[in-house]
């Protein structure tokens with residue numbers, strides 16, 4: 001296995017990773033950034049980003065990430081394709097294995113690996129993966145033009161995906177397990193006023209069926225305390241939007257995480273309990289999970305890395 005020594009290793013290419021790259025690049029730390037499983041991160045699978053400051057008309061998620069990448073390249077950041085598959089943070093320099101074939105020894109590590117979409121855990125989700133089951137409306141919505149789809153979840157993501165799909169499909173069911181939506185009021189209003197969206201409150205999905213791909217879902221409607229009604233809905237596509245799991249598994253042996261897996265940092269800083277190792281963006285943020293907050297924490301992590309290197313004469 002080959003080994004390479006770097007001063008600053010950034011893992012992940014969402015807003016946190018790229019912002020850390022821009023700052024560490026400008027500070028001449030010669031950062032190396034590995035893009036990870038989903039280059040550009042979660043924003044590349046969203047549609048319009050309307051709340052990133054500086055874009056009065058909004059900007060496409062992929063476009064925003066392309067711009068951040070170009071900005072990082074301008075400062076000489078070495079951006080590479082690859083996934084961190086193993087980590088040894090027991091002593092400095094820290095050893096991160098890339099694609100199980102190369103070890104990067106890094107004086108500082110910025111973990112910005114983000115979070116991944118969650119599934120309900122039904123066998124049928126696996127059975128119909130790529131055959132009607134998706135966790136990304138913007139990636140797969142195109143295949144459901146003039147068809148009927150269901151979106152599971154009651155948060156902002158679910159509402160956003162339902163609205164996006166309503167622009168393509170002829171009908172969208174929004175399957176919500178509680179009697180209310182958790183999403184922000186503006187998203188709720190948009191969902192409730194969209195004639196193509198039917199919200200199924202207090203419903204759970206227990207299975208999917210179909211010969212060659214999804215043709216329907218078995219749902220259960222809760223009726224009062226003890227009663228429930230089981231029935232089927234005919235759908236061609238089943239979209240999950242029930243939140244995310246932080247991508248922290250390979251670091252858990254060395255870092256503290258909460259029960260969900262979010263990396264715990266010192267107060268409002270991106271410092272982890274290992275000196276020189278920082279966590280930025282969604283992997284360490286159970287609360288805000290916004291592109292702008294991820295970018296901000298990437299900036300903080302970069303400044304911390306710079307200080308750490310200079311304080312330790314590295």
Ligand code: NDP
Pocket residue numbers: 051120152153154155156157158160176177178181182184241242243244287288289290
């Ligand atoms: P959230 O955690 O906010 O919502 C998850 C939703 O999925 C909840 O309604 C939850 O139900 C439901 N859910 C979770 N597990 C299950 C399950 N097993 N079965 C059925 N339903 C389930 O996640 P989001 O991805 O929607 O949002 C994450 C963050 O990103 C939030 O802070 C959100 O505001 C933000 N965001 C902002 C956007 C914007 O401003 N444009 C766009 C998208 C996201 P329950 O309510 O019962 O827990």
